[in-house]
Amino acid sequence: MKKSKKWIGLLLGAVSLFQINILPVQAEAYWPEGPTIAGDSAIVMEASTGTVLYEKNSHQELYPASITKIMTALLAVENSSLDEQVTFSANAVYKTEGSGIWRDVDEVMTMKECLYALMLESANECAYAIAEHVGGNYDTFVQMMNDKATELGCQNTHFNNPHGLPDESHHTSAYDMALISRAALQNETFRLITSTKRYTIPATNKHAEETYLSNHHKMLNNWKGDSSYLYEGCIGGKTGYTTAANSTLVTFAERDGMTLICVVMNEESPNHYVDTTNLLNYCFENFQLWNVAENENNYTSDKTENKIFANEESFLSIDPQGFVVLPKAAGFTDAVPEIKEDTKAEDKVGTIQYTYADRNVGGADIKINGAKVSQFPFEKEDASDNEKKVVHINTKYILIGILVVILLVGIGFGIYHFADNFYLIRYKLMSKRQKGFKEIKQRKRRRKKR
The missing domain is CATH 3.40.710.10 (DD-peptidase/beta-lactamase superfamily)
Structure with missing residues (x-):
């Protein structure tokens, strides 16, 4: 499980770095002004x-x-x-x-x-x-x-x-x-x-x-x-x-x-009731709750390079009990997400936390689903331990990226070594030809002397 979470952490880290390129430009954040109250x-x-x-x-x-x-x-x-x-x-x-x-x-x-x-x-x-x-x-x-x-x-x-x-x-x-x-x-x-x-x-x-x-x-x-x-x-x-x-x-x-x-x-009584009423009215009228799992698309959309919470077969999912609260004038996409890894919890690998107007406005846990797919386990399952969990990943898009990188690296090394070998072979051939010309000249000299 620890090895699995290490791989998951690397994946989340990569996604967290990559999100800089996929998040839309944020509009200027607006936070409603609250009422004036009598209390200290x-x-x-x-x-x-x-x-x-x-x-x-x-x-x-x-x-x-x-x-x-x-x-x-x-x-x-x-x-x-x-x-x-x-x-x-x-x-x-x-x-x-x-x-x-x-x-x-x-x-x-x-x-x-x-x-x-x-x-x-x-x-x-x-x-x-x-x-x-x-x-x-x-x-x-x-x-x-x-x-x-x-x-x-x-x-x-x-x-x-x-x-x-x-x-x-x-x-x-x-x-x-x-x-x-x-x-x-x-x-x-x-x-x-x-x-x-x-x-x-x-x-x-x-x-x-x-x-x-x-x-x-x-x-x-x-x-x-x-x-x-x-x-x-x-x-x-x-x-x-x-x-x-x-x-x-x-x-x-x-x-x-x-x-x-x-x-x-x-x-001062009864201002504690008056102020409380005004504050609650202000908040209910100006703010609303968003469910993260139902609205988060940066990591769950059809963008192939970033689809880590793909579907029910994915090994990761966003906790449906995670929420964000925002002014009603703002949309969910106005909140800025950030993935933070959690290496201590057993049932999650991290959280998506959101900020808006320089405030923390909520988030959701990234849960381990326990989905079991026959391919690509992070750990080799111990046959003697039937209860040991094996965490699998929907690798379709990640493997494509990895294979492309390996292919490009392989081509690069191949070209480099081919060039080295080409010049080495050419050098040896030239050396043999020169050696052959010398031997022919020496034989002709010996014949003339006779």
Whole structure:
């Protein structure tokens, strides 16, 4: 497999160099101007590509308040089962304040119930209990939060608690929160919980009555009867507020196959809803998503010299889940592609990445199909290993090029050696003729002497 990927890498490198000659001249890139907002910091990121469509001071360090709980929920769904029993400690009950569902010491709830309370009612005691349960202890979980932030590429984040209550050492940025939210949205359990408007927790060992939860995000749910900010396509998010942080808001919305993550920070209420609405409208009205596999022709067209993703029999294909997001005024061919090799992954050999207006706008993996054709294996198959994969290539066009090169090189060497041999033979013949003339003259001289 390693030898196969080495050959594939060489092929991709050749194609990457050759693309300079086949790409059309690009028109001047245009990026729509975004709205003016009241908040100190904001970002809108397209979820499938990670493309930043709008930003204002998105790397500024600010207090997050309860949008912190997106990270807490992400770690919980990744590191526990929904049916696990969570017991509330004295610290969980007495070392938290603000929003909550008023649990008691030694009360037991499932992780699922704790997560719904965390995300819908922003329950601080549930955040604390989740941290102790998932991390084994509180401090370990906080370290897990920071490790995960680093793993996701956050550069302006330091978490010091799982709930977002005021702490001078607890800060993040709009950009980092978008990265965390993007990772969370890739988890189906998180998506289900954050999109839920209402949920009921059954009776527990400490509460005989049911506990009713209602999502506080007014763009998803008419919380407390306020429907003025409901937004078509909103699929969830998280609210936040403390005196130090002011209003913070993370919102997820989907339209026309495009999922947007909007983060606003340090806002005066209700501007966090107004700004979010304006930013989402701007992005949905001005941008659209393109599927790479359905639109990429530079490497899949009928140009024989560059047809490496030819058809279903080709050993390489473009991942159908790869996307590019562009302004609606631009076409797919306005994005500039670049092939980048990946030698570490087992199921792909690289990616096609696209830029537009000096921005990264998405891309797609170049996948190994596992197509098996009897001719031209990169590796000789070991008969003793029936499960060993053999990667084959649609060689029709590549072989033509290779044979032409070999033929031209062979002709060149042939002419060169023929010329050398011609002159050598001619030299030997001339030498023999001269030697023969000398012998004839010597015989004539001997006869005269006699």
